[in-house]
Amino acid sequence: MMLHFTKMHGLGNDFMVVDLVTQRARLDSERIRALADRRFGIGFDQLLLVEPPLRPDMDFRYRIFNADGSEVENCGNGARCFARFVLDQKLTAKREIAVQTAGGNLLLKVVDDGRVRVDMGAPRFAPADIPLTADAPAHDYALDVDGETVHLDALSMGNPHAVIDVDSVDHAPVATLGPRIEAHPRFPRRVNVGFMEIVSRQSVRLRVFERGVGETLACGTGACAAVVSGIRRGLLDQHVDVTLPGGTLSIEWAGPEHPVIMTGPAERVFDGRIVI
Numbered sequence: 001m002m003l004h005f006t007k008m009h010g011l012g013n014d015f016m017v018v019d020l021v022t023q024r025a026r027l028d029s030e031r032i033r034a035l036a037d038r039r040f041g042i043g044f045d046q047l048l049l050v051e052p053p054l055r056p057d058m059d060f061r062y063r064i065f066n067a068d069g070s071e072v073e074n075c076g077n078g079a080r081c082f083a084r085f086v087l088d089q090k091l092t093a094k095r096e097i098a099v100q101t102a103g104g105n106l107l108l109k110v111v112d113d114g115r116v117r118v119d120m121g122a123p124r125f126a127p128a129d130i131p132l133t134a135d136a137p138a139h140d141y142a143l144d145v146d147g148e149t150v151h152l153d154a155l156s157m158g159n160p161h162a163v164i165d166v167d168s169v170d171h172a173p174v175a176t177l178g179p180r181i182e183a184h185p186r187f188p189r190r191v192n193v194g195f196m197e198i199v200s201r202q203s204v205r206l207r208v209f210e211r212g213v214g215e216t217l218a219c220g221t222g223a224c225a226a227v228v229s230g231i232r233r234g235l236l237d238q239h240v241d242v243t244l245p246g247g248t249l250s251i252e253w254a255g256p257e258h259p260v261i262m263t264g265p266a267e268r269v270f271d272g273r274i275v276i
């Protein structure tokens with residue numbers, strides 16, 4: 001049987017997108033890892049599955065798998081590609097699309113310049129919601145990493161994020177510290193690790209070591225988490241441009257209980273099909 005897919009990216013964070021509204025397939029974690037392989041497979045950071053909704057008030061269900069085959073709760077760059085995909089495939093004619101994810105519901109809107117604006121929901125700070133082992137919520141958690149103390153902020157954007165301030169992302173220890181924090185025992189479901197350089201109150205640079213993938217060219221939820229962290233610590237204004245290795249995202253947050261709004265591009269690269 002043939003399975004049609006589309007390769008897409010949001011600022012170089014790349015995806016294999018599969019329509020499971022009009023097609024049927026079961027892809028287990030071993031198969032996902034094989035497809036994600038950049039030499040022997042198609043190559044992607046995440047697999048995105050477009051499914052019918054489980055609730056009548058939603059338009060679609062959106063499932064996300066990291067390149068290591070693990071299913072995760074949320075993916076910001078993927079959400080923008082999801083919106084473009086369902087419109088291009090004519091799975092909907094709506095310009096505002098309500099989507100269920102394992103981490104909560106999202107509202108996606110395609111704006112006039114072709115970019116996609118996503119209501120990413122409100123961030124959560126309770127340690128149990130991240131999840132992070134800690135006695136109380138804080139802005140500054142001290143983690144013992146192989147005998148060295150690392151200070152970081154942590155929060156959930158549906159998925160778990162740690163945010164570390166650095167003087168320069170160019171010299172940040174993304175490849176060495178990233179994997180040790182990702183797998184730190186105080187994050188029982190592992191964590192995405194962002195390294196943030198504050199350039200001004202409206203601009204940051206960011207690199208993210210993603211859970212289940214490694215460093216990617218961009219991470220939408222990571223950009224939201226970094227800006228929320230900077231705003232709640234009084235370091236950033238309400239609208240911030242986040243420059244990642246793959247390009248820039250615009251992030252807005254009005255404060256606690258408010259949703260984070262992310263705006264950025266979504267690009268189709270090619271269509272293909274595989275035998276399953």
Ligand SMILES: N[C@@H](CCC[C@H](N)C(=O)O)C(=O)O
Binds near residue numbers: 074075
């Ligand atoms: N690239 C994503 C995040 C994908 C999921 C993440 N690796 C996780 O495990 O939570 C984004 O754009 O948000």
